Amino acid sequence: MKTVLITGVSSGIGEAAAQYFLSRGWRVAATARRPEALGSWSRSENVLPLSLDVTREDSVRAAIAKTLQHFGSLDVLVNNAGIGSGGPLEAIPLSEVEQHFQTNFFGTVRMIQGVVPVFREQKHGVIVNVSSIVGRFGVPFLSPYCAGKFAVEGLSESLYYELYPFHIRIKLVEPGGIKTKFRQVLAQHSAYEPGLSAVSRRMDQAAAADSKLPGPESVAETIFKAATDSSERLRYPIETKGASTLSRILPEGAWRGMIRKSFGLA
Secondary structure (H helix, E strand, O other), rough: OEEEEEEEOHHHHHHHHHHHHHHHOEEEEEEEEEHHHOHHHHHOOOOEEEEOOOOHHHHHHHHHHHHHHHHHOOOOOOOOOOOOOEHHHOOOOHHHHHHHHHOHHHHHHHHHHHHHHHHHHHOEEEEEEOHHHHHHOOOOOOOHHHHHHHHHHHHHHHHHHHHHHHOOEEEEEOOOOOOOOOOOOOOHHHHHHHHHHHHHHHHHHHHHHHOOOOOHHHHHHHHHHHHHOOOOOOOOOOOOOOHHHHHHOHHHHHHHHHHHOOOOOO
């Protein structure tokens, strides 16, 4: 049996991924800030619920050590833990932007630094970083979130070459719009009206209509596919309306105009 460690399994993509790997006969180190709140699936003998705060190096080291001690091996790391931050950049306290990066980017870095020595020693391993289609292009009033995902994309692409000689594969999963409980909270600033309210309404409308969107199970399936794919493929996009493709093929002016229009901006 193979072992996967997944961060941020309390809900959404992380929870769906943990259950998907478990259903495929894997052993799962299921990490969350409050592992006692995980569902009944976490009581399987093949699941190790672990407390993990990716912003703390000691917590990261402890979770990896406990996984190795309990299961005796580790084959795949899935970096999924993340938070949301948005609104006009000047209205977001710098401390909040820093906290956002501590979780969404530096948390990923800490986890990778923790598992690479293990994978390097055993001469195999897979690191799956959950990014987003907005790791490929920016959208209005989500600058911290987009910047964090851009950073994960650049990190992963560089590590692809760096870790290749050690037979450690890097994979990027890039979800589009999906149905989860994850929501962006926008900071407010009157100078950005009425555009900010227009974007906020669009986000609310998307959340209200999310029953039409695919659930996190589709992302979990893609994460598993990436984790078990022995090819040199790096990116695994999961799109609902082909935005990544359009961003690449449309002239820049046309693309920017389409984004403004889709978010209700003049």
